Amino acid sequence: MVQEMRIVLRNVGKINPEVIDDYLREGGYQALTKAKAMEPAAIITELERSGRLRGRGGAGFNTGFKWRSAFHTQADQKYIICNADEGEPGTYKDRIILEHDPHTVIEGMAIAAYAIGATEGFIYCRAEYSEISSLLEHAVKQAEEKGLLAGLKLHVVCGAGAYVCGEETALIESIEGKRGEPRLKPPYPTVSGLWGKPTVVNNVETFAAVPVILDKGAGWFSRLGAEKYPGTKIFCLSGDVKNRTWCEVPTDTSLRAIIEDIGGGMRGSEPLKAVQVGGSSCPFLTPDKLDTSVDFDSMSVAGAALGSGSIFVMDASRSMVDVTYSITRFFQHESCGKCLPCREGTMRLAALAEGIAGGTGSRKDLETIRELGTFMNQASFCPLGQSAAVPVFSALAQFEEDFRQRIMEEEGECK
DSSP states (O other), X not given: OOOOOOSTTTTTTTXXXXXXXXXXXXXXXXXXXXXXXXXXXXXXXXXXXXXXXXXXXXXXXXXXXXXXXXXXXXXXXXXXXXXXXXXXXXXXXXXXXXXXXXXXXXXXXXXXXXXXXXXXXXEEEOTTOHHHHHXXXXXXXXXXXXXXXXXXXXXXXXXXXXXXXXXXXXXXXXXXXXXXXXXXXSSOTTTSOGGGSOEEEEXXXXXXXXXXXXXXXXXXXXXXXXXXXXXXXXXXXXXXXXXXXXXXXXXXXXXXXXXXXXXXXXXXXXXXXXXXESSTTSOEEOGGGTTOBSSHHHHHHTTOOOTTSEEEEEEXXXXXXXXXXXXXXXXXXXXOOSSXXXXXXXXXXXXXXXXXHHTOOOHHHHHHHHHXXXXXXXXXXXXXXXXXXXXXXXXXXXXXXXXXXXXXXXHTSOO
């Protein structure tokens, strides 16, 4: 039976998040003290030795590589940004971290800032996290009063509720006071980011892991979980499971173990039909893939994505027609409108899905969806438009009968 391994969530339930002395009593800011006794390049090397800490926000990018790029870029000003714009449906892991242990994120940011030579940083929260923003402002003030952030000025800013600002360049545009739309890359933020200066953007969970790695050592961390994606990962369980909850487990844990041991299995009598790991933009997994490990590479090999760490479980009573219609409506609403393929494509995709779900669709619509989705994937400016059709493609490939049955029933060919 799988057991949780709380590393990022090590202080949950142990400390009062509003009291910095509680965090200090649990060893807080010791890793920052250790870091400041090291050469900045040595800190980055330690991260790389840890087995390649990879971003926990969805992209899985090598954290040490990102920091080293910013470190080597010469500039009179550098920035550090924590991406707390958690807008993926079914995902609330960053909220759990920030609500229960804001100082571990602040400490991770301070270490990163020292490593790359940044003197100013921003924590960008989603608009709905107003209470968390207040908690973070309080935590930053406490750390400043104790002299723990000497040389680093941290700001807490709130977005306007745009899903696209989870993409790092759209987030940067928003901080600059502009409309939240993605930028063309390259140049990448580590070369030209906030106000044209070298900028490192990492997810909440990524920053929260940094103090532990530096405190316990790279060798310790690299032995945890999967070889190529070491450490732990936080997951949010939702859907048709008995226990809708969150957990932190080693990355070599199987999806089956999370659903059955932590989720308690299916909540009703219907068997499992599909699991969507990583968020609404990700493919679906069928029951035969449940023994896949929840690390970035294993998920990719299985034809899925680790994404933001949400796990949406669906039983056999659900029609994938209705599931995908809900997803297409979400992406239609969240498209920033910058590029035509995404702006018009998400609208047309939602309309086609609505027709099938509502009984006015046809078999020809299925081919139109495939053609439209392919075009969106190839021509959209950013990952939102490129991935909006991914779950629809996945549902059609693995559950086409759901779509054909709905169309046939409405056409009167099958009752």
